[in-house]
Amino acid sequence: MYSTMQSSIKTLINTKDYQGLREALSTHPELANEGIPCDEVIKTLAHPLHRICDGVFTGKYTDNEAVEFEQSLIIPMMINTTYSNCWEIWLDAILFGFLS
DSSP states (O other), rough: OOOOHHHHHHHHHHHHHHHHHHHHHHOOEEEEEEEESSSOOOOOOOOOOHHHHHHHHHTSOOHHOOOOOOOOHHHHHHHHHHHHHHHHOOOOHHHHHHHO
């Protein structure tokens, strides 16, 4: 089930609240790897980094904004990642040029 904390992570991303995202993830680093829906219509859960990549693709976020998100997500994400989902996360990051 989609939690209130996941919802606030999505809100922090949607409002580009980088500091709020860092603070939330410092308290709950496991949320860096929890799926969030695309929007109210597309409720399929995907990794937050994937949703940020979606936003870059659709023009919602600039490349610089995406890098700012990546910097907020990368440490909590790596601390709490499993081998099974690591390849998709890194592929998204590499394809969108977040890791250079």
